[in-house]
Amino acid sequence: MLRSAWSALARSVTTGARVAAAAEPAVLGTTKASIFGTPVRQLATETDPDAHRLAHLRNIGISAHIDSGKTTxxxxxxxxxxxxxxxxxxxxKDNVGAKMDSMELEREKGITIQSAATYxxxxxxxxxxxxTPGHIDFTIEVERALRVLDGAILVLCAVSGVQSQTITVDRQMKRYSVPRIAFVNKMDRAGANPWRVVDQIRTKLRQPAAAVQVPIGAEDSFQGVVDLIRNQAYYNDGAKGETVRVEPIPADLxxxxxxxxxxxxxxxxxxDEEIADLFLAEEQPTNDQLIAAVRRATVARKFVPVFIGSAYKNTGVQPMLDxxxxxxxxxxxxxxIALDTKNKDAPVTLSSSSSAPFVGLAFKLEEGRFGQLTYVRVYQGTLAKGMTIFNTRTGKxxxxxxxxxxxxxxxxxxEGVGAGEICALFGVECSSGDSFTDGTTMVAMTSIHVPEPVVSLSLKPKGKDTxxxxxxLNRFQREDPTFRVAVDAESKETIISGMGELHLEIYVERLRRxxxxxxxxGKPQVAFRETVTVKAPFxxxxxxxxxxxGQFARVIGYLEPSSEPLAGASAEEAEAAAAAKTEDGLxxxxxxxxxxxGGSIPTNFIPACEKGFVEACQKGPLTGNPIMGARMVLQDGLAHSVDSNELAFRTATLMAFREAMAKASAIVLEPIMSVNVTAPAKFQGPVMAGINKRKGTITDSEVQDEYVVIDALVPLNNMFGYSSDLRAVTQGMGEFTMEYLRHEPVLPNVQVELIKAYQEQRKLEQQQK
Structure with missing residues (x-):
């Protein structure tokens, strides 16, 4: 059935992904071949009819810092x-807007909010x-796009170069092992310098890179590009640059x-070894050898070829497409790589054959005109209309x-699509990140990295349209894993959480529209956390x-920071503890x-003890915020043959935790943001003073032409309203981005204020009751 379905679908198109496997995975239906001398997974042409289609299919994402020109x-x-x-x-000005910014809010604000697919x-x-979006608040859109892509175009501004979000996008590409080419855009702007950008790719992104083009002119005189490999000059003619004129290289260049x-x-x-041998032998490689070497190194993620142009001025785009x-x-x-759910999640390498058993990943959900729209990447086999598929998470x-x-x-x-493609389905209920098969094999794709939200707002409708x-809110949660909704147990308020002020502002506006x-x-709430700093017995x-x-339960043990080495830990426990640590040791x-x-606590009551611990961690005693980085070690206890039950041990553990917290020198943690500010150099002093006023720590500053770029670490609680202050001190010319970095202890005076505010709030709530 799949072969016959595929024969009618050989013209379809769409997207790819990869995840490194720790163990040597099994290989399903693949053969090893070589492209330009590099071993790669390639379908055997003589055995698979769609090998030509796969060889001429590219699944790419376009990612960059905000305002680098991705959508243009x-x-x-x-x-x-x-x-x-x-x-x-x-x-x-024509009130139409770019094709890929289909949302009204995107066209009004001039930013991309949702990733958009096309072919x-x-x-x-x-x-x-x-x-994909460039703003850090919508980083989940970049995450799930890169999860299913085979390659990417990293767009950089010829003036600003590598910026904060460029570094974030680069980290995401590395997380999903995505090869990329770079496109230095905005060569028509004053101050454009592609060679500084190439150097920043090497130093800031730590990527081996080199330009494969040279610009013909710059700024107002930017005319075209010279291909360094083919030794040809390319100019764009026509009202919109639709015609590419090939000329010899200008003599002065x-x-x-x-x-x-x-x-x-x-x-x-x-x-690349082949080019290295030629270089050592002082021989010049041919054009074909250079093209093959660039491809080998790029696919192996060892090299980034850099292209140059100006999308807005319609120059250099077609050579970049080549x-x-x-x-x-x-x-x-x-x-x-997929995980075999029936074999302890053993890694399995998927085939790219359209005739193999179907495996797909639902990576993005949207509310369409006809119900839920589910974007699916087909990794193996064929997905056809009328076909029955199985959700490996739910079994349905x-x-x-x-x-x-x-x-x-x-x-x-x-009618359907083959392996290597992306498509969308209607009428399929699932969650973002679910895997689907045809039922003949039960494998699951690895999940998408979802960052934790850092900002919260209380929200209530003005009218009665509940x-x-x-x-x-239910729809937004299904579509966006970084958007969370909860109801406060005491105040009964609806609390929404997200990646930043803009993120939540967009959803509030979408509710209205x-x-x-x-x-x-309500006032933005920061995701404070509580933790313990010393060991405390209970x-x-x-x-x-x-x-x-009745009820009877006794629990004995100690509470300590989970960053401490675990006494008496088994090898597995020690390994798990080490893996859980972040780079800063938290x-x-x-x-x-x-x-x-010795069975002092029957084994059937241990899960109840763990439930009590989990419940206790949801609300700390100092400020009512969740607890992080705490380890509870249960060493001993006592049970009664009649009065002991699960409820008794869950309650005992919860109360023991609270008792130990009072002795464990608990502190409050706050989210620290990595802030990147770009402003005219003449405003460097006021900008730095503004960051210091907000208790920020400046980690780096660099003057690039007439602009200064400042990197700093600032508590999120001090960043509210910063956009207005920055515009005020820079005459509206400054901009900034911020990204969650880690949680750190708050200053002692801030902790006192937070505890006092929480206690007053509790008193008020009790009086209202």
Whole structure:
């Protein structure tokens, strides 16, 4: 059935991913081959009819720091590949806006909020593209896009270079082992310097990189690019740069081109053996040898080829598309690992064959016009309309009623798609990150990294339309794993949590626009945490007698910071504790350790003790915030043959924890943000003074042309309202981004204020009761 279905689908297109396996995985239906001399996973052409389709399929994401020109570049790509008939700008004067910014809020604010997928063709290549947001508040969109991509285009501004979010995106690409090419954009802007950007890729991102192009002119005189490998100059002609004119290299650039070509060869020699041998033999590689070497090193993630252009001025985009086809991997060249759920999650390498058993990953959910829209990456096999698929997390089977391919907010019905593609399904209920199979094999893809939210708001609707209010919040939670909703047990307020002020502001605005629910928001609440700093023993007996059988439980042990070495730990426990530590030595997770011997507490009551510990960690005694980094070690206890039960031991553990917390020198932790500020250099003094005023620590500052870039660590609690202050001291020309880094202890005076405020709040709530 799958083979016959695939024969009608060979023209489909979409996206890829990879995850490194710790053990040598089994290989299902794959053969080893070689492209340009490098061993890669490649389908055997003589055995698989869709090998040609896979070799000419590219799944790419476009990622960068905010305002680097990602959406503008995507708009040009779609126009030059014939996917759209006209070019529209972000915040365009024609009130249309860029194709990939389909949400009204995106067009108003001029930023990308949701990642958008599309597909197109370039020459004889099928290309699936995901345009991702640049703002750190929407980082989950980048995470799940990179999770399912085979390659990426990293866009950098020729003036600003590597910025804070560029570093974050680079880290995400490394997390999912995504090869990338770089595109230095905005060469038409004053101060454009591509060579400084290339140097920053090497130093700040620590990526071996070299330019494969040289710009012809810069700033107002930027005209085109010279290909260092093919020794040709490319100019864009026509009203919108649609025609590429190939000319000989300008005479005044010949010497510089020769110098930069030699620099490219030298950097390639550091990462590629064939070029290294030629370099040592003082032989010049041929163009074909250079192209093959750049591809080998890029696919192996050892090298980043750098392209140059200006998307806004319609220059250099088509040569970059050629580089995308030449240097980024096909889906069949990427190793995709799944976990065998029936064999203790043993790693299994998936085939890229469309005739193999189906395996797919639901990586993104949206509320469509016809119900839930589920984006799926097909890793193996074929996904066809009318097919029955199995959710490996829930074990439920569902029939696929409709398969579509997305073009931003538009869709095209298809009968099905093959391996290596992405598509969207209607009528399939699931969660983001669920894996699907055809039932013949039970494997699951590894999950997507979801960062913890750091900012919270209290939220309540102005009117009485609570049905729409609840419906909207449920939908937003399904779509966005970083958006959380909870109800405070005492105040009964709805609390929403997210990655930043802008993140929550967007959802409040969407409530108003999409569901006609106006909301009142409370003061932003920071995700404070509590932890213990010293070891504290506990010996607690819980007794309750009210006629008949009562409750009895005794628990003995100690409470300590989970960053401390565990006394008497087994090898597995010590290894798990070491793995849980962050780079700064902290441990975010709480740990419950059972060291009871001799049966003093029956084994069937141990899970109840752990439940009591988990419950106790949800609300600390100092400020009512959750507890992190605490380890409770249960060493001994006592049970009664009649009066002991699960409730008694859960209660005993909870009370013992609270008793120990009072003796464990508990402190309050606050989230520390990594803040990156860019402002005109003449305002450097006031900007630094503003950061110091907010109790920030400046870690780096660098003057780039007329701008200063400042890196700092600032408590999130002190960052509210900073955007207004920054605009005020920089005459509206300063901008900043921030990202959660870690939790650190608050200052003693701040802790006193927080505890006092919490106690006053509790008194007020008790009086109201």
């Amino acid at each position: 570049l995507t708009e040009r790509i779609l126009y030059y590949t014939g996917r759209i008939k006209d070019i529209h700008e972000v915040r365009g 197109t063709t370039w020459k004889d290549y099928n290309v699936n593209i995901i345009d 010949q010497e510089f081109v020769t110098e930069k070509r030699q620099e490219l060869i030298e950097h390639l020699a550091d990462v 580089g995308m086809a030449d240097y980024l991997p096909a889906p069949s060249e990427v190793e995709n 089977k569902v029939k696929v009623p409709r398969v579509v391919r997305m073009h931003s907010n538009e869709m095209e019905d298809v 049905a729409n209010f609840s419906k909207a 999409e569901y006609n629910v106006d909301c009142v928001t 010996y607690y007996t819980h007794k309750k007698q009210s006629g008949g059988s 441990v975010k997770e709480n740990q419950f350790i059972n060291h009871v011997v």
